[in-house]
Amino acid sequence: MVKFEASHHPLISYRPIRTSDLDVLEKIHGDLFPIRYETEFFQNVVNGRDIISWGAVDRNRPDGQTDELVGFLTARIVMARDSEIVDLLRYDPSKSDQTLVYILTLGVVESYRNFGIASSLIREVIQYAANFSTCRAVYLHVISYNNPAIHLYKKMSFQCVRRLHAFYYINGQHYDSYLFIYYVNGGRSPCSPLEVLALLISSAKSGLKLAASRLWKDENRKFSKLQKCKESSSDLLPTMQNMRIHDGSGGGGGGGGCQFV
Numbered sequence: 001m002v003k004f005e006a007s008h009h010p011l012i013s014y015r016p017i018r019t020s021d022l023d024v025l026e027k028i029h030g031d032l033f034p035i036r037y038e039t040e041f042f043q044n045v046v047n048g049r050d051i052i053s054w055g056a057v058d059r060n061r062p063d064g065q066t067d068e069l070v071g072f073l074t075a076r077i078v079m080a081r082d083s084e085i086v087d088l089l090r091y092d093p094s095k096s097d098q099t100l101v102y103i104l105t106l107g108v109v110e111s112y113r114n115f116g117i118a119s120s121l122i123r124e125v126i127q128y129a130a131n132f133s134t135c136r137a138v139y140l141h142v143i144s145y146n147n148p149a150i151h152l153y154k155k156m157s158f159q160c161v162r163r164l165h166a167f168y169y170i171n172g173q174h175y176d177s178y179l180f181i182y183y184v185n186g187g188r189s190p191c192s193p194l195e196v197l198a199l200l201i202s203s204a205k206s207g208l209k210l211a212a213s214r215l216w217k218d219e220n221r222k223f224s225k226l227q228k229c230k231e232s233s234s235d236l237l238p239t240m241q242n243m244r245i246h247d248g249s250g251g252g253g254g255g256g257g258c259q260f261v
C-alpha cells in the first residue's frame, strides 16, 4: 500500500487503462474484491476488448510512480433489449439499437480514498454514456453490505431500484445485491409502481381539495358534504404516511431512499 506524508497533496489525473497497467490492475482487483476475476478479464480491459475503462493516477506521487493506477472503473456496453433492466427503461422496441453502460468494477486503493476519485470516475462514465445517443442508462450491482459504495452511488444520484436476493455467492455464502441505475438521454421508465401510487394519491388529494372548495361555495349543502369530505381525506392520510415510511426508512440494510420496484 502507498503511504503518504501528511504534507503530500495528490495530483490526480484520469486516463484510459492500457496494457502497461495489466499487473497493477490485477493486483488492485485482488486486494479490493472478494471475487476473483479471470486473467482474460484483465486482458480484455487493458486491450479495450468489449470493455471501456478509466484509470486514475497520482502525478505528484512521492515514490515517483506517477503513472501507476490508484483507481479504476471498468464497464461494458450492453444491449438494452437483452438486459435485466429493460422493464425499467423507457424502451422503444422500434429502436433496437438502444444500449446501456454496465459498470463491472470500480475501486480506489485505500490510501487514496475519500479524495473524490471514485466520484470523478463515475462522472466520467456518466458523461460518456450521456454523449452516446443510443445509451439509456448506466447501471451496476453492489453487494448489500458495502456501505461506502452504496453511499457513493446515492451521492452520485443513482437510484436504488431493486434488491436481488442471494445474487452473489462468495466463499460458500450467499449475499444480496442492490441494483443501482442512473438514467441518461430520457431513458427513465415513465412510471414505477411507487410513482403510480404517488400520482394516484396526489390526484386523490387534489380531487378532494377541489371538491372541498366547491362544497364551501355551495351554501345550501355545505355542512353535510364537508363532513363527508373530511372522512375521505382522513382515510387517505395513513396511506400517505405508510408510503413515506416505506420509501424513506425501509430497505433492510440499503438505507433510506431505496425504491424497491
Ligand SMILES: CC(C)(COP(=O)(O)OP(=O)(O)OC[C@H]1O[C@@H](n2cnc3c(N)ncnc32)[C@H](O)[C@@H]1OP(=O)(O)O)[C@@H](O)C(=O)NCCC(=O)NCCS
Pocket: 032, 033, 106, 107, 108, 109, 112, 113, 114, 115, 116, 117, 118, 119, 120, 141, 142, 143, 146, 147, 148, 149, 151, 152, 155
Ligand atoms: C467505494 C470506493 C470506490 C469509493 O472510493 P473513493 O475514491 O473513496 O470515493 P469518493 O472519495 O469519491 O467518495 C467517497 C464517499 O463515501 C463516503 N464514505 C467513506 N467511507 C464510508 C463508509 N464506511 N460508510 C458510508 N460512507 C462512506 C465518504 O464520506 C465520501 O462521501 P462524501 O463525499 O459524501 O463525504 C472505495 O471505497 C473502494 O475502492 N472500495 C473497495 C472496492 C469497492 O467496494 N468498490 C465498489 C464495488 S460496487
